[in-house]
Amino acid sequence: xxxxxxxxxxxxxxxxxxxxxxxxxxxxxxxxxxxxxxxxxxxxxxxxxxxxxxxxxxxxxxxxxxxxxxxxxxxxxxxxxxxxxxxxxxxxxxxxxxxxxxxxxxxxxxxxxxxxxxxxxxxxxxxxxxxxxxxxxxxxxxxxxxxxxxxxxxxxxxxxxxxxxxxxxxxxxxxxxxxxxxxxxxxxxxxxxxxxxxxxxxxxxxxxxxxxxxxxxxxxxxxxxxxxxxxxxxxxxxxxxxxxxxxxxxxxxxxxxxxxxxxxxxxxxxxxxxxxxxxxxxxxxxxxxxxxxxxxxxxxxxxxxxxxx
Amino acid sequence: xxxxxxxxxxxxxxxxxxxxxxxxxxxxxxxxxxxxxxxxxxxxxxxxxxxxxxxxxxxxxxxxxxxxxxxxxxxxxxxxxxxxxxxxxxxxxxxxxxxxxxxxxxxxxxxxxxxxxxxxxxxxxxxxxxxxxxxxxxxxxxxxxxxxxxxxxxxxxxxxxxxxxxxxxxxxxxxxxxxxxxxxxxxxxxxxxxxxxxxxxxxxxxxxxxxxxxxxxxxxxxxxxxxxxxxxxxxxxxxxxxxxxxxxxxxxxxxxxxxxxxxxxxxxxxxxxxxxxxxxxxxxxxxxxxxxxxxxxxxxxxxxxxxxxx
Amino acid sequence: xxxxxxxxxxxxxxxxxxxxxxxxxxxxxxxxxxxxxxxxxxxxxxxxxxxxxxxxxxxxxxxxxxxxxxxxxxxxxxxxxxxxxxxxxxxxxxxxxxxxxxxxxxxxxxxxxxxxxxxxxxxxxxxxxxxxxxxxxxxxxxxxxxxxxxxxxxxxxxxxxxxxxxxxxxxxxxxxxxxxxxxxxxxxxxxxxxxxxxxxxxxxxxxxxxxxxxxxxxxxxxxxxxxxxxxxxxxxxxxxxxxxxxxxxxxxxxxxxxxxxxxxxxxxxxxxxxxxxxxxx
Numbered sequence: 001x002x003x004x005x006x007x008x009x010x011x012x013x014x015x016x017x018x019x020x021x022x023x024x025x026x027x028x029x030x031x032x033x034x035x036x037x038x039x040x041x042x043x044x045x046x047x048x049x050x051x052x053x054x055x056x057x058x059x060x061x062x063x064x065x066x067x068x069x070x071x072x073x074x075x076x077x078x079x080x081x082x083x084x085x086x087x088x089x090x091x092x093x094x095x096x097x098x099x100x101x102x103x104x105x106x107x108x109x110x111x112x113x114x115x116x117x118x119x120x121x122x123x124x125x126x127x128x129x130x131x132x133x134x135x136x137x138x139x140x141x142x143x144x145x146x147x148x149x150x151x152x153x154x155x156x157x158x159x160x161x162x163x164x165x166x167x168x169x170x171x172x173x174x175x176x177x178x179x180x181x182x183x184x185x186x187x188x189x190x191x192x193x194x195x196x197x198x199x200x201x202x203x204x205x206x207x208x209x210x211x212x213x214x215x216x217x218x219x220x221x222x223x224x225x226x227x228x229x230x231x232x233x234x235x236x237x238x239x240x241x242x243x244x245x246x247x248x249x250x251x252x253x254x255x256x257x258x259x260x261x262x263x264x265x266x267x268x269x270x271x272x273x274x275x276x277x278x279x280x281x282x283x284x285x286x287x288x289x290x291x292x293x294x295x296x297x298x299x300x301x302x303x304x305x306x307x308x309x
Numbered sequence: 310x311x312x313x314x315x316x317x318x319x320x321x322x323x324x325x326x327x328x329x330x331x332x333x334x335x336x337x338x339x340x341x342x343x344x345x346x347x348x349x350x351x352x353x354x355x356x357x358x359x360x361x362x363x364x365x366x367x368x369x370x371x372x373x374x375x376x377x378x379x380x381x382x383x384x385x386x387x388x389x390x391x392x393x394x395x396x397x398x399x400x401x402x403x404x405x406x407x408x409x410x411x412x413x414x415x416x417x418x419x420x421x422x423x424x425x426x427x428x429x430x431x432x433x434x435x436x437x438x439x440x441x442x443x444x445x446x447x448x449x450x451x452x453x454x455x456x457x458x459x460x461x462x463x464x465x466x467x468x469x470x471x472x473x474x475x476x477x478x479x480x481x482x483x484x485x486x487x488x489x490x491x492x493x494x495x496x497x498x499x500x501x502x503x504x505x506x507x508x509x510x511x512x513x514x515x516x517x518x519x520x521x522x523x524x525x526x527x528x529x530x531x532x533x534x535x536x537x538x539x540x541x542x543x544x545x546x547x548x549x550x551x552x553x554x555x556x557x558x559x560x561x562x563x564x565x566x567x568x569x570x571x572x573x574x575x576x577x578x579x580x581x582x583x584x585x586x587x588x589x590x591x592x593x594x595x596x597x598x599x600x601x602x603x604x605x606x607x608x609x610x611x612x613x614x615x616x617x618x619x
Numbered sequence: 620x621x622x623x624x625x626x627x628x629x630x631x632x633x634x635x636x637x638x639x640x641x642x643x644x645x646x647x648x649x650x651x652x653x654x655x656x657x658x659x660x661x662x663x664x665x666x667x668x669x670x671x672x673x674x675x676x677x678x679x680x681x682x683x684x685x686x687x688x689x690x691x692x693x694x695x696x697x698x699x700x701x702x703x704x705x706x707x708x709x710x711x712x713x714x715x716x717x718x719x720x721x722x723x724x725x726x727x728x729x730x731x732x733x734x735x736x737x738x739x740x741x742x743x744x745x746x747x748x749x750x751x752x753x754x755x756x757x758x759x760x761x762x763x764x765x766x767x768x769x770x771x772x773x774x775x776x777x778x779x780x781x782x783x784x785x786x787x788x789x790x791x792x793x794x795x796x797x798x799x800x801x802x803x804x805x806x807x808x809x810x811x812x813x814x815x816x817x818x819x820x821x822x823x824x825x826x827x828x829x830x831x832x833x834x835x836x837x838x839x840x841x842x843x844x845x846x847x848x849x850x851x852x853x854x855x856x857x858x859x860x861x862x863x864x865x866x867x868x869x870x871x872x873x874x875x876x877x878x879x880x881x882x883x884x885x886x887x888x889x890x891x892x893x894x895x896x897x898x899x900x
Contacts, residue, residue, distance in 0.1 A: 006717045008729060010699045014686035014753045017785065019380060020798040061762045062674040063709040063834065074662060078761055080707040102706070102714050107757040108664035108680025114755060117703065125416050128409075136572040151707035151714070153761070155678060156661045211425035217561070218424065231572035237565035240424040240540060243586055246562055247579055254575060 007117060016113050031207050032192065044073070044201065051187065051199035051256060056167075056267050058175040066176020070168045074158025074201060079168035081176040084146035097143035101131040101150045103165055109157045111202070126162055133166045133186060133224035133234035139179040148178060159201040163188040166224045166234075167260060174268050182229050183264055187256035188222035189249055191241060196249065198256060208239060217241045221249055225257035320530045324516040332520065332527070339588040341522045346463070346596075348471035348603060350616055356472025356501075359617075360464040363524070364454020367461055369446065369468040373475075375489070376443035378434070386433020386441040388422060390415040390448065392461070398453040407450075414448070414461055421462070421507045421538040421564040428469075428506050436480045439487045444472070455525050458536050462509035463596060469506060470546065470600050473498035504543025507563040508593055510585040511536050514573060519581040521588045532571030535578070537585035538564035545597025560586050625835075633839045637820065637827060644833060651815075651831040651882060652766075654773065656893045658781050666782035670774040673833065674764035676708075679774035681756050681782055685796065688744060688751040696743020696751035700729050702758045702771055709763035709834065711843070720844055727848065727860065728758065728771045735812040735852050738779060742807055746789045750796065754782070765833040766816040768848050773813070777890050781897065782806045810852045813886045815879040817847040821865040828871050830878055841865060849879035853887070856880075 018024060035043055042048065052072040061067035064080035071077075087098055103126040105115045119127075130152065138148070150172065152165045166186035173180060190200035190208035193216045197204045200220070208220050219239020226233050232254075237246065315323075323333065330338050344362045351357035354370035376387060392415045394407025401407070422428045433442040446468070448461055475498050479490040512519040513531040520527060523534075542558045565582065567573070573581070625632050636643050646652075652673030661667035664680035688695065704721040706714045717725070732738075743752040756778070758771045783803035789796055818832035818840035829836055837843050845864030850857045856876065861867065867875075 004716075006722055007701050008699045008725065010684070010697055010753045010755060011686040011689070014684040014697075017683055017685050017787070017798045020685070020787075020796045021800055022797070025381065025383075061676075061707060063763055064707065067707075076661070078707065082710050104705070106678070106680060106759055107701075107755065108661060108667065108682050111663035114682040114684065117701070121412075121416070124412065128413060128416075132567065135570050140570075149706070151705065153705055153707055153759070155759075155761075156663050158663070209423065215426055215559075218426075221565075226572055229572070231574055232567075232578055233572045234567050235535075235565055235573075235578060236567070237562060238420045238423055240426040240561045240563050242559055242561050243582065246565070246582060250575060250578060 004116075004118060018112065028207070028210060028212055031203070032212075035192075035197075035204055035207065036195070042197065042201075043203065048195065049198050049252075051259070054260065054263060056171065056263050058171055058267055058271055064172075064176075066172045066174070066178070068168045068171040068175060070164050070171070072158075072160065072164060072199065074156060075160055075164050076155040077152060077161070077164040077168045078155060079150065079152045079165070079172040081151075081169075081172045081178065082149045083176075084143045084148050087145065087147045094145050095141070097138075097140040097145070098147040099131055099135060099138060099140070099150060100147050101127050101134065101152070101169070103127045103130055103152045103154070105154045105157060109154050111158075126165065129162055129222075129234065129236060130165055130169060134169050134173070134184060136231075136233045137170065137180045137182055137184045137226060138173065139181060142179045148173075157202065159190075159203075159205045160188045160199055160222075162186070162222050162236075163199075163224075167264070171264050171267065174264075175271065182226040183261065183268075184224050184226055184233055185257045185260040185264060186222060186224040186234075187253055187260060188220060189253055189256075190220050191217050191239070191245060191249065193217060196252065198252065211240060217245050221246070221253065223250070223253040223257065225254060227258060227261040315526060315529055319526070323527055323530050327515045327518050327520055327527075330518075334524070336522075338518060339521045339584055339591075341459075341588075341592065344460075344463070346467055346599060347615055348467050348600070349607075349614075354468075355474070356468045356470075358464050358467035358471055360460055360467065362454075362456060362460045362463075362522070364452060365456060365460045366450075366452035366454075367457075367464040368449040368451055369461075369464040370449075371468050371472045372445045372447070373472070374443050374445065375435070375440055378438065378441040382430075383438035384434050385430040387443040388419075388428065388430065388433075388446065389443065390418045390422075390446050390465075392418075392448045392450070394450045394453070398450045402450075402453070410457075414457060417458065417509070417536060417538070417564060417566055418446075418448075418461065418465065420566075421509060424563050426505060426561065427538075427540050427563040429502065432502055433474075435477050435489065436487050440480070440489065442474060444469075455528050456511055456522050458509045458511050459522065462507065462538070463592070466503060466506045466508060466541070466596065467600055469501055469503040470604075472501050474501060502543075502547075503541075504546035504597075505540045507538040507540050508589050508596070509536055509538045509564070510589045510592070511568075512581045512585050512588075514571070514577060514581065517577065519577070519584055521584070531569070533567060533569035533573055535573070535581045535585070536564070536566045536568065537562060537582055537589065539586050539589035539593070541593045541597070542590070545594055545601065560590050562586070629839065633820075633836075634822075637822065642829065642836065648827060649830050649878060654886060654889050656773065656777055656889060658777060658893055658897045666778045668774045668777040668781070670770045670777070672766055672770045672773075672831070674762055675766055675770050676760070676762040677767070677770040677774045678759045678761060679756060679771075679778045680759070681754060681778050683782075683784065684753040684755065685745075685750055685787070685798075686753050688748060690748075693748035694744045695740040697753040698733065698738055698740060698743070698756070699753065700732055700756040700758065700775060701725055702728050702760070702767075704760050704763065704767075708760045711763070723844060723862075724767060724771070727768055728775065731768075731772060731812050731814060731850055731858060732756075732775060735810050735857055737776065737808050737810045737812065737852075738806065739809065743784075745787045749794075750787065750789055752784060754779075763834055765818075765835075765837045766831050766846075768814050768846075769816055769831070772850075773886060773890070776808070776811055776813075777893065779806060780808050780890070780894055811883075811887055811890065812850055812852040812857060813879075813883040814848050814850045814858075815875075815882045817849070817875050817878075818845075819847060819865040819867055819871075826865050826867070826871070828875060830875075847875060849875055851880050851883040853883075854880075 067080035170184040356371040392411040841864035
């Protein structure tokens with residue numbers, strides 16, 4: 001870890017104690033057999049095509065214009081969006097708005113090792129991926145020469161981090177009332193051999209990135225979808241997959257993205273409803289107070305008139 | 310890459326042409342422009358290659374070093390990509406302008422070479438757990454005329470084909486340290502096995518169809534492009550006497566990524582991936598035959614070296 | 620309508636509330652916000668705690684590592700705490716390396732924890748001069764609404780109290796280390812430092828003390844960083860800090876010290892209850 005002078009640093013040679021545990025170096029077959037049990041269910045009890053239950057919430061950060069929190073069991077992601085501000089380090093006028101995305105992992109987010117505070121290449125790649133996925137949805141021409149900041153923080157990572165980050169960013173942007181074409185949702189899939197794991201956990205993703213000795217399929221695919229327009233905003237694949245597998249998985253991913261969409265819709269509509277009711281209540285209270293003041297005013301006027309008479 | 314100003318009519322002309330599989334220079338949608346490739350242009354590097362594709366000029370150098378393998382992957386070597394967009398290529402790369410582009414290209418190359426089916430890192434292992442080879446692949450963009458990813462992946466594969474790894478004659482354990490003995494003869498080395506290394510194909514979506522290897526005018530008509538990385542066929546890169554002893558080859562995608570501010574429909578995506586695989590398979594065959602012919606010419610001292618003269 | 624006044628004329632807005640003896644969020648001057656604690660929420664960390672003081676949210680995650688102790692201090696381990704003020708918690712913080720304010724907060728929290736000696740660093744040594752534990756405590760602020768030091772200290776102490784170290788066997792001849800995560804020994808935490816922040820609002824004739832200021836009140840009282848921080852550790856007064864801001868009279872100082880002492884008792888109770896409930900599960 002390079003020395004960071006603005007923070008307290010530990011000793012340079014510190015290593016995670018997990019390296020010395022008995023089960024650190026497992027063979028590929030051992031890891032594979034751990035993932036699926038005899039009944040065809042995964043380690044956490046799900047079926048192969050079952051996604052984790054998702055908890056979605058907006059208005060999570062009181063200081064941000066719009067924010068969201070998404071939790072899928074082990075993966076916890078916070079996103080906040082701020083008001084448009086001027087583009088830094090730019091001299092010429094830009095006819096479209098810019099999006100500035102930053103994805104960061106908490107130092108304690110990954111169970112394998114501690115992340116450093118300095119952004120590494122993986123975090124930078126995720127930031128670029130997030131911007132590419134969210135870019136098509138935002139009406140950039142409506143805030144020319146401004147930039148909107150989207151910050152995503154991954155508190156705990158247990159697989160499907162990019163998918164959760166994209167969905168959280170979409171919800172936070174809508175919560176912040178940024179003009180958008182559509183709501184973006186994302187999901188990801190891990191493929192090991194002929195088995196397709198929907199919404200993979202970190203162990204499943206880790207194994208899917210390693211190739212077995214034979215030439216079988218393995219890989220992870222993440223897809224972001226614009227649900228109203230039915231278009232694919234971002235598609236990324238890593239690993240080694242043949243064409244039929246990819247085409248089959250594209251269909252599965254579209255359905256998964258479609259399944260997430262109603263939850264986001266419900267959350268947003270709920271907040272709008274609450275906002276309208278709150279406004280109604282405040283305006284009624286305001287009117288009641290005004291009516292009381294008016295009565296007092298009339299009383300005072302009439303008392304003056306009486307006194308002067 | 311400098312701003313091309315096209316009128317609306319010209320854009321419509323290009324879009325309609327693409328719909329009917331006609332492009333303004335007479336190519337079909339999956340044809341590449343002619344390329345020039347030469348390997349072994351940099352004498353200090355373990356392997357090098359230079360590729361010219363229309364206006365794009367890429368130089369790749371490969372250096373090998375001995376390093377300690379990662380603790381959770383003791384039997385594998387390491388590979389690292391570094392892309393340098395110099396200001397020579399286009400005035401937009403002045404200062405730190407080219408940094409974002411460089412990062413995205415090196416990132417996509419790393420993902421393409423990540424799978425063992427694309428590039429097997431086991432061939433870089435010397436002593437399991439203690440020593441391995443590390444390949445530093447440096448990519449220099451000398452001139453940028455669009456279609457960078459394709460050119461970079463072709464040049465990298467050619468440079469890796471040209472790379473020699475010194476032969477380790479003996480590796481002895483000397484009380485915790487490893488003592489290596491390399492042979493003194495610089496030609497006593499082995500070639501890397503790069504037959505299955507992936508080639509990237511960029512497909513630009515214009516209207517409803519996708520084109521491969523777009524010119525600058527065609528690129529300005531398109532909002533979104535798809536990059537597909539397809540593994541190569543080892544048949545063209547090795548001297549196999551008996552064709553039947555090879556397992557049946559199937560082209561596999563090792564990386565897919567999207568670029569640009571637009572989005573695609575699912576049908577577009579499917580067609581584009583299919584097209585990309587067809588284009589990549591043809592490209593791979595052509596590259597393999599060229600590289601093999603060049604190596605044979607070098608062995609028989611028949612090769613005429615051009616270097617940077619052309 | 621009132622939101623507009625808050626931005627156009629912030630001092631008048633604030634003064635109007637203070638003159639009626641109430642704060643903009645409805646609290647009295649001495650009233651502090653509720654504390655909500657959640658432990659062991661993050662399974663990837665070796666111990667974790669999430670604390671909410673009103674809107675201010677701080678997550679503490681602890682990661683354990685092994686390292687060689689320093690040559691000049693061969694029998695003590697390491698306890699390193701860092702506070703991260705994310706750009707997402709407030710528009711005042713920008714992405715990039717920690718700002719001056721973040722470094723100051725990090726230093727304050729680190730000083731309080733190390734000087735209170737709540738963890739004996741000798742407990743962290745496994746084999747003298749060869750192997751010692753390194754406890755990395757990373758405090759992350761998810762929502763910045765004032766009183767950040769209070770929330771950080773509570774989160775840090777709670778997660779230290781729930782931390783247990785796995786057993787380590789060290790073979791002297793082969794220098795081989797084996798860690799057994801099945802058998803864990805809880806870490807001994809002595810003492811329980813609790814910090815309380817106060818904002819001092821400049822008003823003639825007398826300055827007003829606001830306990831547990833929110834972000835808006837902190838700004839009004841002289842900007843972030845001008846708070847008064849009082850620290851108690853189980854009935855022992857352990858620290859008081861004030862960087863700039865308005866003047867503080869001696870009676871006010873005594874009052875803040877006694878308010879902080881009462882809060883210390885309350886926070887102790889909350890932490891003990893939370894940990895006990897966690898263990899029952």
